[in-house]
Amino acid sequence: MIHMIILHDEPYIDDVVNFLNKSLIKPVDDVVKENDYVLLWHSNEIKLVVKARRNLVVSTVRGVLRMSEIIGKEYGSKIVTNLGYVFYITKPDIMDILLKMPRVTQPIYPKDSSTLLIMLNIRPGSRVLEAGLGSGYATVILAMHAGPFGQVITVEKSSKYIRVAKETLRAMGVYDNVDVINGDVSRIKLPSEYFNSALLDMGDPWNAIPNIINSLKHGGNIAVYVPTISQVERVISSLMASGFIDIKMIEVNWREWKTTINEVRPKTWNLSHTGFIIVAKRP
Numbered sequence: 001m002i003h004m005i006i007l008h009d010e011p012y013i014d015d016v017v018n019f020l021n022k023s024l025i026k027p028v029d030d031v032v033k034e035n036d037y038v039l040l041w042h043s044n045e046i047k048l049v050v051k052a053r054r055n056l057v058v059s060t061v062r063g064v065l066r067m068s069e070i071i072g073k074e075y076g077s078k079i080v081t082n083l084g085y086v087f088y089i090t091k092p093d094i095m096d097i098l099l100k101m102p103r104v105t106q107p108i109y110p111k112d113s114s115t116l117l118i119m120l121n122i123r124p125g126s127r128v129l130e131a132g133l134g135s136g137y138a139t140v141i142l143a144m145h146a147g148p149f150g151q152v153i154t155v156e157k158s159s160k161y162i163r164v165a166k167e168t169l170r171a172m173g174v175y176d177n178v179d180v181i182n183g184d185v186s187r188i189k190l191p192s193e194y195f196n197s198a199l200l201d202m203g204d205p206w207n208a209i210p211n212i213i214n215s216l217k218h219g220g221n222i223a224v225y226v227p228t229i230s231q232v233e234r235v236i237s238s239l240m241a242s243g244f245i246d247i248k249m250i251e252v253n254w255r256e257w258k259t260t261i262n263e264v265r266p267k268t269w270n271l272s273h274t275g276f277i278i279v280a281k282r283p
């Protein structure tokens with residue numbers, strides 16, 4: 001990882017390496033440590049994300065990889081399987097790791113969570129209300145973007161799901177800036193004009209909307225995530241009745257393509273329908 005000090009009163013820097021060598025903080029060696037999540041990449045078709053445990057032996061269609069030989073190696077280096085095939089040892093993406101976490105409910109997928117961040121204006125320092133926590137997937141993304149000086153308060157009625165999701169929050173490094181409340185978001189007492197934004201992903205969000213509006217700051221956005229059109233209509237009616245304005249609805253269509261030369265085309269199997277996003281503003 002490279003830590004950089006930006007000196008705002010310096011003339012512009014035209015050589016990053018020179019600049020880093022002069023700065024006090026140097027790049028550090030980055031090696032695979034026990035319990036890191038590691039991406040082992042052979043090709044776009046043959047790749048896997050695994051947790052580095054010393055006694056783990058990973059079988060792939062290109063042969064066997066021993067984690068004991070990977071721990072301590074530098075990220076970016078290569079390893080050869082017993083069958084002679086090369087795998088890169090590299091870092092997975094946030095979503096690669098998140099999708100490894102237990103799913104006790106239907107989670108919000110990256111195509112939608114990335115859009116929700118923009119639609120809800122999530123930025124460092126944001127205070128966000130969420131319901132329900134479910135598997136904690138959306139909570140992780142919200143908390144990562146609200147940052148350590150922001151706050152995500154998530155309300156979940158099932159204590160069983162809370163136990164599982166808390167482990168996910170811990171594993172993803174956001175445990176300390178999420179407050180989990182075991183309760184019913186439609187009835188819970190909320191502070192007035194406290195949150196910058198709110199996300200509802202639950203079966204009957206129209207029952208929660210009237211309880212939430214006053215907890216949002218003026219100009220704050222609410223996003224509601226539902227999978228069916230009959231739910232969408234109930235959500236829009238409830239938003240209008242509660243006094244929200246600027247109601248929009250979007251569906252995110254994400255089509256992944258093959259990147260093989262001479263074969264660049266949409267992948268045969270793509271994620272199809274997930275949910276509709278309805279966004280509105282507290283005037």
Ligand SMILES: C[S@@+](CC[C@H](N)C(=O)[O-])C[C@H]1O[C@@H](n2cnc3c(N)ncnc32)[C@H](O)[C@@H]1O
Nearest residue numbers: 107108132134135136137138156157184185202
């Ligand atoms: C679809 S899941 C949420 C998934 C989550 N967004 C994720 O990405 O992992 C819906 C959750 O809402 C919770 N829920 C439903 N009604 C609720 C209510 N009135 N108050 C709080 N939580 C509620 C359910 O228990 C369930 O865990």
